[in-house]
Amino acid sequence: MTERGQAASVSTPSMRAALRLLGGYWVSSDKYRAWLLLATIIALKSGSVWCTLQFSLWNKRLYDAIGLRNLDAFWQEIFFVAGLSLISVLFDTFAIWFRMMLQMRWRVWLNEGFLSRWLENKTYYRIERSGKLDNPDQRIGQDLALYTEKVLEYGFEVYRLLGTIFTLSVVLWGLSRNLSFDIGGSSWHIPGLAVWVMFAFVLGGSAIVEWVGKPLNRSRYDQQKYEADYRFDLVRIRENAEPVALYAGEQAETARLNTAFSQVQQNWRKLVGDTKRVMLGVDSVNQFGQVIPYLVATGGYFSGNMTLGDLTQMVQACLQIRIGLSWFVVNYRELAELRATSRRISEFDLLLQGKDAANANAADGGVCQGLEIVTSTDKHLRTSQLVLTGPGREVLTEPVSLAIAPGTSNVICGPSGCGKSTLLLALAGLWSDARGRIELPDCPIMFIPQRPYVPTGMLKAALVYPALGHDFSDEQCREALEAARLSKFSSRLHDVAAWQKCLSPGEQQRLAFARIFLHQPGLVFLDETTSALDQDAEEVLYRRLRERQPDLTIVSVAHRSSVIALHDEILRISSCSMQAPDQTVGAGKDMSSDRSKMTPMASN
Known part of the structure; x- marks a missing residue:
């Protein structure tokens, strides 16, 4: 910026x-x-x-x-x-x-x-x-x-x-x-x-x-x-x-x-x-x-x-x-x-x-004639020859081609600055200064950042965001809070406060999982969404995602091995070129999948 x-x-x-x-x-x-x-x-x-x-x-x-x-x-x-x-x-x-x-x-x-x-x-x-x-x-x-x-x-x-x-x-x-x-x-x-x-x-x-x-x-x-x-x-x-x-x-x-x-x-x-x-x-x-x-x-x-x-x-x-x-x-x-x-x-x-x-x-990067975002015909998430560039038009990745099947759990990992979060932004339509093609499944999609947005007001409004308070009953909200290990807030749904300040970073991340439990999307992107949680809480929340929605497609960005172990598929990105100091590092050519459900990235 x-x-x-x-x-x-x-x-x-x-x-x-x-x-x-x-x-x-x-x-x-x-x-x-x-x-x-x-x-x-x-x-x-x-x-x-x-x-x-x-x-x-x-x-x-x-x-x-x-x-x-x-x-x-x-x-x-x-x-x-x-x-x-x-x-x-x-x-x-x-x-x-x-x-x-x-x-x-x-x-x-x-x-x-x-x-x-x-x-x-x-x-x-x-x-x-x-x-x-x-x-x-x-x-x-x-x-x-x-x-x-x-x-x-x-x-x-x-x-x-x-x-x-x-x-x-x-x-x-x-x-x-x-x-x-x-x-x-x-x-x-x-x-x-x-x-x-x-x-x-x-x-x-x-x-x-x-x-x-x-x-x-x-x-x-x-x-x-x-x-x-x-x-x-x-x-x-x-x-x-x-x-x-x-x-x-x-x-x-x-x-x-x-x-x-x-x-x-x-x-x-x-x-x-x-x-x-x-x-x-x-x-x-x-x-x-x-x-x-x-x-x-x-x-x-x-x-x-x-x-x-x-x-x-x-x-x-x-x-x-x-x-x-x-x-x-x-x-x-x-x-x-x-x-x-x-x-x-x-x-x-x-x-x-x-x-x-x-x-x-x-x-x-809001508009680029070289990027095409379309709806997938078979519920797969795909990218084809996707190249991401930075604000200064520096190339962040080699061409990325991948296919993620519905109902799978996938994690993108690699060194800091290699373009993992940028890839999620591109999939969300927020970083389309790129070339290539993105196919998104025709289903509700949620993107959960590392620092969830928690608006000021009633706790219920913060929980159901971006929906409105009347879209979910109090009982549904309490059940979602309990599933996210936030049962102590179940009686405070109608309390008004600056919840961004009242909740700890870990509680804010658990609130983000409670939102997923409520909205039940078909595809969810998690960008280091458990970074403030302990290993036990990470495991419980990821397990409950799968238990509550067996067909949910999960795409995570993570560094910790404890989170990586909770996924079926691993997509690795490694540094391929170093730009000027403090610039984004290019993504690797050796992006690979640990299993056959994900098509590896094609390299030049």
Whole structure:
């Protein structure tokens, strides 16, 4: 696998990829509810725009009443704005409520889509091996939540602001009829002067901020990556606390974590510099923008062409328009984070659905045109001229041709690093960077690794994995536990715990055998599955496999003679060539079978 931080690059998402991510939900099976919620929120936001217009008109009437010292009109406007405020609050509250409902429905749809594609065909395994993508867990668990929240929040806010800008621009255009300025002794009048001035100032400032802030987008993207890498390294210590403590690896872990955090710190310095330049532009636009309405409007007021109400209405309208037009500038940092999040999700989407998925599979051996995996017609397990290669395309084995009859017990043995486990991975479809042909029998198949996976939750769920708890009765589970010498856990089937930590390595391996007893596959692959057990336990478990399923085909990988002795057939692999230091050793040409049921490997 490629080292973290040196992962192979994923294609940069295009605008088409971003639109695919944005638009998929709106044509999905949930589209009718989605469009209904969208229309409801738009209606509520339109109501908020109407309230903004009414506040602007109210502002003029209120200050006209104050200027005329009309107490009755003043109180009338106070009562009016109280009711208007209540209506505005209801519009905003229900808009947020429906938006959050839409956000979760969208996130559920995205989550289901990404999870299903990530988990199907063992894509998660191939992506992890290839190093093409960092932290897919964060992209599903955190980035999707942030993306759906911010896209809807910002999208509806932009809609409201555009409505406000248009509505108040009409108001401001009408007020600008009283504005003129003198040049060379002549009076000049420009229709909509205040509107043009505000648009020119804010849009010009926004363009400058966008130009200055381009580096911030990359800094935000890199910061998310480095923060995720640092969290991953911290979680690794928590998950492996016992071996780290036994190794007294605190110093090494500190050095590793400091290295990871130094990347966070170094990129943070760049992020601070980019943010400083953006904020300089943002604050400049905001501060100078407060003065512009007064410079534009006061001439008309002091010339007697505008009332106090006209002046305050123009200033407030200019303020609202400036806020609307400056939204992009004010929220530039948050938008940069959303862009980075969108890019991370789009990268993941591309990797799962197109050319990059094939590249990821090819990088770890997930796709190879030279390998053919088919179903056997006579229940035999066969390989024909199977050649396995490593991640660096180094050859691990000479051509392997073998035939394993149903109901036999077979063991693959040989020196460490000669390709035994890799052969099992190839048979499981996880290491298909190979050439040749594999025929698998048409029956349920189980692969049991040396370190069984034990999920957190109820013990019953961990026992029946990968099935679901309701697929087996409690009585079946207790019987399987007793057969695997785990009877002390029979009364704890519904206890919830982190069983990976609660069970010893030997108990975890016995739990794996209990799974076999429950699922009763036709073919089982055991990769040093009894390495943490004593010889007596090994013998008992292998004997019970055969007693409970006489027709079960067993293929084991083992080093110990006590395990080898429990099998009918022996397939030996010996080292034939040594690669560079720390590389996988090639498999031997002298692979042989102790009995006639297994066809020996053909050598060149």
